Amino acid sequence: MNRAVFMKQTVKVKVKSAYVKSIKSGFPLLKKEAVQNLQQLGAEGTILELTDDSGLFLAKGYYGKQNKGIGWVLTHREEEQIDVGFFEKKLKRAFELRQSFFSDPGTTAFRLFNGEGDGIGGVAIEYFDGYLLIQWYSEGIYHFKDLFIEALNSIVDYKGIYEKKRFDLQGTYMEDDDFLIGERAPVPLLVKENGINFAIYLNESAMVGIFLDQREVRKTIRDNYAKGKTVLNTFSYTGAFSVAASLGGAMKTTSVDVANRSKSKTIEQFSVNGIDFEAEDIIVEDVFNYFKYAGRKNLSFDLVILDPPSYARSKKNTFSAGKDYPDLLAKAIDVTEQGGVIVASTNCSTFGMDKFKGFIEKAFKQADSKYQVLEEFRLPADFKTIKEFKEGDYLKVVFLQKL
Structure with missing residues (x-):
């Protein structure tokens, strides 16, 4: 096989002294504020040779704007070619x-x-x-x-x-x-x-229909928590947690999501597993409005799954996990039976597990309720992370029992 000839422009980039240590220690994201000669980066895709102030080689990477960074480090070996x-x-x-x-x-x-x-x-x-x-x-x-x-x-x-x-x-x-x-x-x-x-659906939209990082959480719900329980799945997307709960013997599942397509998608996921979707509740509604409705109707559930996006906006509500998670969790606590379980989950990368547990503590105080932690989950093994980049280990899931 003839190999593609690949020639990429390489630009030498000086790293500010305050950021040299983190690059040397393996932090892989190149931040905008770490670079001295930003104007020399050229086009995205340019290979960057990172040096310190004295011109000493630090690493090679590439220029590509993503979230809070402008590129990624690829190797700390000067002789290694990006080919x-x-x-x-x-x-x-x-x-x-x-x-x-x-x-x-x-x-x-x-x-x-x-x-x-x-x-x-x-x-x-x-x-x-x-x-x-x-x-x-x-x-x-x-x-x-x-x-x-x-x-x-x-x-x-x-x-x-x-x-x-x-x-x-x-x-x-x-x-x-x-x-x-x-x-x-x-x-x-x-x-x-x-x-x-x-x-x-590999060819339909930005999302394919399932978030693979929750695989072990779904299995745990199916195997250990669903049997005989009434289940509320909020921000339910295509109903994957509801399917797992139903297959685990849940008495009934209620899936709530604001997106219109969530209903047909959830019906499909139930159907491909041989579950009678008409025996389940699939509701197209803003989750915040549903919590108000459940409060008015005195509805409560044995198992509540709370897995919101990091940021969400509907007609009347805006949600940011870093700011609003305690209030949202307090609403979930209110519709959870005594002795019931809440699966509190977030994929927000801007805070760690300790801060998330602080949110949990705050929410239960707000709801004037007590709890115990039953289990915790992070990313599964196929979502490999490195200790030098904590932001990459974004998933935090805590199973909580309302006492």
Whole structure:
């Protein structure tokens, strides 16, 4: 196979002295305020050679605007080239770490490559029963697309590859066709997660229909908490938690989400698991309004699942996890039975588990209630993280019993 000739401009960039230590210690995100000569960066996708004030080599990375950064460090070895071989090495190592997933017939959907956790920030690859989905989080990393595809071709067998460009969305999804190469996936594509079926759409929108980082939480709800219980699933999206609870023997599930499409999507997920969706409640409503309604009607539930987005806006309400989570949790506490369980979850990366537990403490005081922590979850093994980048370990889930 002839390898693609890949020549990228390299720019020397001086790192401000206050940030040299963090780069040396393995912090992978290059922040705007860390760079002295910003005007010299060129176009996104440029390879950056990072040096200290005296010109001493620190690391190599690339320029790509994403969230709070302007690029990612790729290597601390001056002689290492950012070429096909580099991408092959990183991808091969990531795939080796996930061999147990490939051999599990009960789970055919998982994260195959997790950005900076696997050594290349700004990109993720998910596996859906033989199909690969590449998520590009900056224009900078997208410039390396041909290298990625060539590397993938040399080390993994796949049916087809899809992509999501997550860097130019501006609140809407603009792509008409996310299909790249190989064969197209069935519509929908049915995948398994711990034996649960999920209908996936690789070519429909920015989201495919399931968040893979909650796999172990869903399994725990199904296996240990759902039997005989009434369940409220808020911000329910496509109803994945409700499906898990129903399969675990829940007496009844109530799924609430403000998006109109959530109803048909949830009906579909129940149906592909052989569950009678008409026996469940699927409600299109602002969750905040539903809590008011439940209060007026004196409704309460044995198990309440609270997994809001980090930021959400509806016609009358705006929610920011870093500011509003305690108030939201207090409302969930009010509709939870004594002795009932709340699954409090957040994917907000701007605060850690300690602060989240502070939010929990505040919410229970606000609701004049007591609790005990039953279990805690972080990201599953396929969502690999590194200790040098705590922001990458974003998921925090705490099972709470209302006393």
